[in-house]
Amino acid sequence: MKRLYVFSIRSFAGPFVVTFCISMFMLIMQFLWKYIDDLMGKGIDFLIIAELFIYVSASLIPLALPLAMLLSSIMTMGNLAENNELTALKSAGLSLFQILKPLTSVVLVISFCTFLFSNFVIPVANLKWHALIYDIQETKIATLLTPGTYSTVLDGYAIKIKEGNDQSFKEITIHDHTDPSVVKTVRAESGEVFKSKNGAYLFFKLKNGRVVEELSPNSGTQAGPSGNFLPTRRSSFQEATYKIDVSGFKINRTDEKLFKNEYEMWNVFQIDEALDSIQDNVMAIRRNFLKNVKMDYLYFQSKKQAKNTPKIPDSAIPQKVVSTKEMNNQELRIAYQNAASKIRRINQSLDAQKEFMRAFKISLRQFEIEYHKKFALTFAIIVLFFVGAPLGAIVKKGGFGAPVVIAALLFMIYYVLTEIGLGLADSEITSPFVGIWLATFVLAPIAFILMRSAAMDSRIFDKQTWKKLFNFSYR
Numbered sequence: 001m002k003r004l005y006v007f008s009i010r011s012f013a014g015p016f017v018v019t020f021c022i023s024m025f026m027l028i029m030q031f032l033w034k035y036i037d038d039l040m041g042k043g044i045d046f047l048i049i050a051e052l053f054i055y056v057s058a059s060l061i062p063l064a065l066p067l068a069m070l071l072s073s074i075m076t077m078g079n080l081a082e083n084n085e086l087t088a089l090k091s092a093g094l095s096l097f098q099i100l101k102p103l104t105s106v107v108l109v110i111s112f113c114t115f116l117f118s119n120f121v122i123p124v125a126n127l128k129w130h131a132l133i134y135d136i137q138e139t140k141i142a143t144l145l146t147p148g149t150y151s152t153v154l155d156g157y158a159i160k161i162k163e164g165n166d167q168s169f170k171e172i173t174i175h176d177h178t179d180p181s182v183v184k185t186v187r188a189e190s191g192e193v194f195k196s197k198n199g200a201y202l203f204f205k206l207k208n209g210r211v212v213e214e215l216s217p218n219s220g221t222q223a224g225p226s227g228n229f230l231p232t233r234r235s236s237f238q239e240a241t242y243k244i245d246v247s248g249f250k251i252n253r254t255d256e257k258l259f260k261n262e263y264e265m266w267n268v269f270q271i272d273e274a275l276d277s278i279q280d281n282v283m284a285i286r287r288n289f290l291k292n293v294k295m296d297y298l299y300f301q302s303k304k305q306a307k308n309t310p311k312i313p314d315s316a317i318p319q320k321v322v323s324t325k326e327m328n329n330q331e332l333r334i335a336y337q338n339a340a341s342k343i344r345r346i347n348q349s350l351d352a353q354k355e356f357m358r359a360f361k362i363s364l365r366q367f368e369i370e371y372h373k374k375f376a377l378t379f380a381i382i383v384l385f386f387v388g389a390p391l392g393a394i395v396k397k398g399g400f401g402a403p404v405v406i407a408a409l410l411f412m413i414y415y416v417l418t419e420i421g422l423g424l425a426d427s428e429i430t431s432p433f434v435g436i437w438l439a440t441f442v443l444a445p446i447a448f449i450l451m452r453s454a455a456m457d458s459r460i461f462d463k464q465t466w467k468k469l470f471n472f473s474y475r
Contacts, residue, residue, distance in 0.1 A: 004099070069385050076398075172191055185212045203243055376436045386448075387446060
């Protein structure tokens, strides 16, 4: 039996590692495609890009595991069935449940580790990469040299090149407006651009150019004799180096504490505490609002006056109620205006309270969704294993052929159900529990049917089996 355990785990480990790496690569490429515009052309250090991908990879591991588990389980059992090893094990008196016992233990360990990872590591990784991608997006030095158009990315400069890139160029024009009293224009036929080691300066190595410096009209200098010209200085050069300070355009690391209030950065214990706190705040705000609304009415004012908690001045309570029949037209008009004003004030207060409570409700729902996500993912790994393992035993195909196609279709179903459930939960059509666990609820019966069919060696994909199942008769 020990040899069976070693053999099963060894057969499963190889496909699982390979499929997990493939899944991670696909997800990282998807992330790169999404943020390619924010990462390219900003002169960001390679170590910062590597740091970002490490954090993103950590946050994507729980998403890659379900696909890797599904595909590797189909491949493992498909290989055993295709090579008649599964038949030999069953001939030795072992049932499918006994054959899957060592793999089930491994899957349970992986699921538990996944929960721990998603609960304690993923929140930190999400915090790190969200803060880092925010800093990268805020970095201004992008598309510095755009052929044919003026680039004003650097404050105080307008730069245009005829052709080239961020390394070399032809026919460059630099308008320098950093000094308010002087308008400086530099033109050169060609050149190259370099960045200092500390990233604080850009150096333009220019060839065959000229410099024109003209005093600005706002400098206070008197115009020339004709009244239309200002003092100008011109010079030319064969080679020159132009330095631009870009220290304000380097990536600045934001304090990560600014992102810690996001629900994605919390573990289940913090989320559970936050849910209790939000519910308590909602109840306290609701009670205070109702209390304030009641105090706008004479009945509740007088009732509170009677209890003397607290004491309300007698001037705040009318001593006599006047009937509308006893009022003249002016008094009626004033009374109606006061009543309408009070109603408008109450309606505005109700609308504001409604929006405020809605914001609390949305926040509460997001925390509940994230809370269920951490548990649903763990059970999804187990369910997908019990979908893939019997399916591989039934189709009896190993390798990367049919298993990849089957796994892709099943994972697409799982992904679509997950997104549908998340959408239903976000739109308040269903509760967060039902929405997040929808995929698991749908796939669990499928796993049970497949396990039962594989254990009984029934041909679930056979045409006659389906006819018997639905009581179809031959014509």
